[in-house]
Amino acid sequence: MAVYVVGTYHSIVGRLEESVYDLLIQAGRGALADAGVEARDIDGIWVGNFSGGGFNSQEHLAPCAVEIHPDLRFKPATRVENACASGSAAIAAAKQAIEAGAAELALVIGVEKMTSLNTSGVTQVLAMASHWPEEGAQGMTFPGLFAEFAKGYQEQYQISPEELRVLLAKVAAKNHRNAAANPLAQMPWECTYEDILNRPEEKNPIVAAPLRLFDCSLISDGAAALVLASEDKAKELQNELVELKALAHTTDYLPLSKRSKAEFTAGRRAIHRAYELAGITVDDLDFAEVHDCFTIAEVLAYEAMGLTPPGRGAQAIEEGWVEVGARLPVNASGGLKAKGHPVGATGVSMAVLAVRQLLGRAIGHQIPGAEIGLTYNIGGSAVSNYALIFQRIR
Amino acid sequence: MAVYVVGTYHSIVGRLEESVYDLLIQAGRGALADAGVEARDIDGIWVGNFSGGGFNSQEHLAPCAVEIHPDLRFKPATRVENACASGSAAIAAAKQAIEAGAAELALVIGVEKMTSLNTSGVTQVLAMASHWPEEGAQGMTFPGLFAEFAKGYQEQYQISPEELRVLLAKVAAKNHRNAAANPLAQMPWECTYEDILNRPEEKNPIVAAPLRLFDCSLISDGAAALVLASEDKAKELQNELVELKALAHTTDYLPLSKRSKAEFTAGRRAIHRAYELAGITVDDLDFAEVHDCFTIAEVLAYEAMGLTPPGRGAQAIEEGWVEVGARLPVNASGGLKAKGHPVGATGVSMAVLAVRQLLGRAIGHQIPGAEIGLTYNIGGSAVSNYALIFQRIR
Numbered sequence: 021m022a023v024y025v026v027g028t029y030h031s032i033v034g035r036l037e038e039s040v041y042d043l044l045i046q047a048g049r050g051a052l053a054d055a056g057v058e059a060r061d062i063d064g065i066w067v068g069n070f071s072g073g074g075f076n077s078q079e080h081l082a083p084c085a086v087e088i089h090p091d092l093r094f095k096p097a098t099r100v101e102n103a104c105a106s107g108s109a110a111i112a113a114a115k116q117a118i119e120a121g122a123a124e125l126a127l128v129i130g131v132e133k134m135t136s137l138n139t140s141g142v143t144q145v146l147a148m149a150s151h152w153p154e155e156g157a158q159g160m161t162f163p164g165l166f167a168e169f170a171k172g173y174q175e176q177y178q179i180s181p182e183e184l185r186v187l188l189a190k191v192a193a194k195n196h197r198n199a200a201a202n203p204l205a206q207m208p209w210e211c212t213y214e215d216i217l218n219r220p221e222e223k224n225p226i227v228a229a230p231l232r233l234f235d236c237s238l239i240s241d242g243a244a245a246l247v248l249a250s251e252d253k254a255k256e257l258q259n260e261l262v263e264l265k266a267l268a269h270t271t272d273y274l275p276l277s278k279r280s281k282a283e284f285t286a287g288r289r290a291i292h293r294a295y296e297l298a299g300i301t302v303d304d305l306d307f308a309e310v311h312d313c314f315t316i317a318e319v320l321a322y323e324a325m326g327l328t329p330p331g332r333g334a335q336a337i338e339e340g341w342v343e344v345g346a347r348l349p350v351n352a353s354g355g356l357k358a359k360g361h362p363v364g365a366t367g368v369s370m371a372v373l374a375v376r377q378l379l380g381r382a383i384g385h386q387i388p389g390a391e392i393g394l395t396y397n398i399g400g401s402a403v404s405n406y407a408l409i410f411q412r413i414r
Numbered sequence: 415m416a417v418y419v420v421g422t423y424h425s426i427v428g429r430l431e432e433s434v435y436d437l438l439i440q441a442g443r444g445a446l447a448d449a450g451v452e453a454r455d456i457d458g459i460w461v462g463n464f465s466g467g468g469f470n471s472q473e474h475l476a477p478c479a480v481e482i483h484p485d486l487r488f489k490p491a492t493r494v495e496n497a498c499a500s501g502s503a504a505i506a507a508a509k510q511a512i513e514a515g516a517a518e519l520a521l522v523i524g525v526e527k528m529t530s531l532n533t534s535g536v537t538q539v540l541a542m543a544s545h546w547p548e549e550g551a552q553g554m555t556f557p558g559l560f561a562e563f564a565k566g567y568q569e570q571y572q573i574s575p576e577e578l579r580v581l582l583a584k585v586a587a588k589n590h591r592n593a594a595a596n597p598l599a600q601m602p603w604e605c606t607y608e609d610i611l612n613r614p615e616e617k618n619p620i621v622a623a624p625l626r627l628f629d630c631s632l633i634s635d636g637a638a639a640l641v642l643a644s645e646d647k648a649k650e651l652q653n654e655l656v657e658l659k660a661l662a663h664t665t666d667y668l669p670l671s672k673r674s675k676a677e678f679t680a681g682r683r684a685i686h687r688a689y690e691l692a693g694i695t696v697d698d699l700d701f702a703e704v705h706d707c708f709t710i711a712e713v714l715a716y717e718a719m720g721l722t723p724p725g726r727g728a729q730a731i732e733e734g735w736v737e738v739g740a741r742l743p744v745n746a747s748g749g750l751k752a753k754g755h756p757v758g759a760t761g762v763s764m765a766v767l768a769v770r771q772l773l774g775r776a777i778g779h780q781i782p783g784a785e786i787g788l789t790y791n792i793g794g795s796a797v798s799n800y801a802l803i804f805q806r807i808r
Contacts (some may be wrong), residue, residue, distance in 0.1 A: 120513030269490035
């Protein structure tokens with residue numbers, strides 16, 4: 021059964037004044053208004069949030085969504101959590117509710133308020149998304165885990181430290197450049213990869229070797245929301261329509277020690293399964309929003325998508341394929357690196373950005389004529405993997 | 415579309431040696447073995463867990479379930495959280511996945527490891543299930559919130575402190591007596607309500623007036639699991655079958671200040687909606703497992719179920735209706751009060767206990783000939799409400 025997106029909302033991303041409650045409620049109201057649907061017609065609410073407990077002392081966040089409108093009181097509201105893929109997990113649950121016939125209209129909200137803690141506190145909370153006894157409790161951080169990928173990739177494909185550094189700086193520069201055109205982005209300023217490489221050590225320090233500050237995504241507050249609709253309801257609304265054509269979800273072992281460090285093994289499976297469900301190949305994509313929590317992750321995503329063969333991700337950036345206007349624009353929004361990464365909101369943010377591209381509403385960073393887009397969202401060190409394909413219908 | 419339970423697992427409840435990971439994995443293996451299904455045939459895993467972050471520094475717990483069996487690697491695994499109703503929330507999500515055609519066989523696990531913290535730490539973590547700014551951060555605890563219900567109920571119906579104390583002691587005594595017959599229970603020892611009333615003050619102190627120690631459920635470790643199946647798959651398996659006949663979920667405002675303190679407003683709606691979906695009334699129930707996190711909650715549950723009119727819950731206990739062997743046995747297992755309350759596991763625990771009653775497998779506390787049972791599980795101060803109706807098929 022087909023599921024459609026009939027309304028979207030996306031907050032500005034950054035250090036925001038709003039509380040987690042305000043962000044949640046604004047996002048829900050925004051998506052309902054955009055969809056032009058009444059609260060009373062919503063059949064259920066799904067909230068993607070990684071760690072309201074850790075960041076805001078608030079578990080059990082979903083019920084706060086009934087305050088979006090008095091008519092939402094008594095409706096089912098559910099929080100779904102799969103680390104930084106919590107937003108996509110909420111979309112997946114809402115999609116299944118519609119396919120099950122349990123909902124005709126579903127409200128999905130992704131939200132995270134991270135700047136309530138300082139950087140050290142945020143690092144601690146994020147580490148709870150790793151395998152705690154084997155990773156977090158051993159002092160391993162998320163920059164550290166993705167540094168393991170960088171080292172594993174380097175070793176597997178015999179890439180020199182200098183080559184890797186240039187490659188990663190080029191990914192960062194592209195995403196900063198893209199963010200400069202996105203009015204929602206947290207770091208909307210242009211830079212070249214030479215700027216990044218030439219920064220003095222103290223302005224681009226090692227965070228977890230070989231990853232430096234400019235390889236890391238941001239600590240962000242933000243929220244995004246979608247209204248999903250069944251086919252009948254979507255037709256009735258007569259909105260411009262985007263179909264959520266495919267959604268694939270795969271899970272790998274939580275500890276990185278049990279998996280390859282040179283590829284996103286389960287990510288590749290999710291993306292290729294989504295292609296199969298949608299009946300497309302990578303060549304049919306007009307753009308992709310992928311999970312560049314660290315620059316190395318974007319390179320591994322090129323390979324997981326099948327855009328380049330394994331070990332050849334550099335080609336996509338060297339030859340400019342992933343630039344806006346080229347073969348397959350990746351992270352036209354600026355990505356997690358420069359648009360920002362309010363972790364539990366990110367999957368919904370990617371979906372909203374994709375839908376707006378397809379509707380010609382990606383203000384400032386529109387890809388002309390986009391018809392099919394992919395979002396690839398991961399939780400943990402590429403443990404929970406979600407690939408979604410959206411297609412413009414009318 | 416009908417959804418069936420084809421396998422169950424239930425750990426002993428109490429202060430257990432196992433880690434949250436061990437509990438999760440044992441539960442999953444136990445349910446697969448009981449169902450007689452192969453791991454490769456499982457289409458998805460849903461994990462109900464309230465606060466792995468708060469109790470065990472482990473968010474993103476669902477992926478740990480792929481370690482149940484190598485064939486589960488790459489399968490979708492999702493954590494669902496709605497406070498102490500997280501287990502029912504996981505069942506709801508898995509049920510919808512089956513109804514959506516996204517799964518034929520779903521593994522649902524509820525798990526919580528609470529004794530990793532001391533009582534004060536547990537109280538703090540649980541308080542994150544309240545509205546933090548308005549309740550938890552003001553020093554309000556869960557015993558405090560349910561004491562508000564006790565006071566609200568007393569005031570609304572002009573019940574004297576002594577009458578209330580006797581009523582609540584009778585609920586506690588019934589559940590302890592029932593637990594004595596349940597080999598899985600955390601506090602399997604009999605007591606009478608007179609024993610409770612006659613205890614010296616220091617052995618039954620006020621926790622949050624008017625609630626005393628014996629009005630409170632337990633701090634527990636535990637896990638439970640179910641295998642759910644589509645109709646086709648259930649027929650193929652030829653297991654003894656229980657149908658998950660109805661599931662209703664309602665949400666109320668998170669802060670208690672916005673709601674009645676004399677009834678479970680949204681709970682009543684969930685239960686009556688479940689009756690409607692199943693085409694039954696309260697008189698058709700052979701038993702119920704209800705959310706007695708505090709004794710007052712069980713009394714309010716009688717009224718929400720329609721077993722007695724509002725304000726008359728005492729009649730059910732005074733006249734013995736809710737005893738095993740009587741009109742409608744409630745918490746034959748011992749309930750949260752005496753079986754124990756591993757919070758995120760509780761919804762799945764209730765479901766497993768119900769299914770085993772229906773299959774004649776409720777060792778030690780079987781209700782002869784039970785055909786239809788209700789579980790009523792709540793998250794927060796009756797904020798997230800789930801009512802499930804199970805029926806024996808063959």
